[in-house]
Amino acid sequence: MLSHKAKYALKALLYLAEQDENHISRTIEIADGANIPKKFLEQILLDLKRGRFVSSKQGKFGGYYLIKSKNEITLAEIHRLFDGAIALLPCASLNFYEPCSDCKTESECSLRHGLLLIRDKTLKAMEGITIASLVKK
Numbered sequence: 001m002l003s004h005k006a007k008y009a010l011k012a013l014l015y016l017a018e019q020d021e022n023h024i025s026r027t028i029e030i031a032d033g034a035n036i037p038k039k040f041l042e043q044i045l046l047d048l049k050r051g052r053f054v055s056s057k058q059g060k061f062g063g064y065y066l067i068k069s070k071n072e073i074t075l076a077e078i079h080r081l082f083d084g085a086i087a088l089l090p091c092a093s094l095n096f097y098e099p100c101s102d103c104k105t106e107s108e109c110s111l112r113h114g115l116l117l118i119r120d121k122t123l124k125a126m127e128g129i130t131i132a133s134l135v136k137k
Contacts, residue, residue: 006082
């Protein structure tokens with residue numbers, strides 16, 4: 001399951017993606033428009049900024065805007081940024097791999113083989129879903 005933080009990040013990105021290209025959205029505007037609690041949103045926007053999905057402008061007319069194309073931001077990227085691995089166990093993870101301490105060998109672990117299949121199909125689906133594909137027409 002997606003964490004609340006990842007869900008709110010996706011909602012904030014969707015809100016920003018729906019705005020005119022040069023529009024800069026204030027935090028309160030994003031919170032109200034995407035129905036996200038403002039106290040969570042500020043940290044989420046900072047995380048998205050560190051992940052190089054958004055940037056900000058300071059000052060009276062400041063706020064946040066997308067710096068990565070909505071056509072390139074995938075569900076997989078946001079999941080990894082906020083929730084970590086897509087795989088169900090560390091031994092099946094691409095980016096967060098760790099061997100299991102209770103397995104004799106990975107090559108003989110039938111559980112791992114099944115989880116690799118699940119990871120691959122889930123990853124393919126998540127990489128195929130972009131913010132642009134989720135934006136309301």
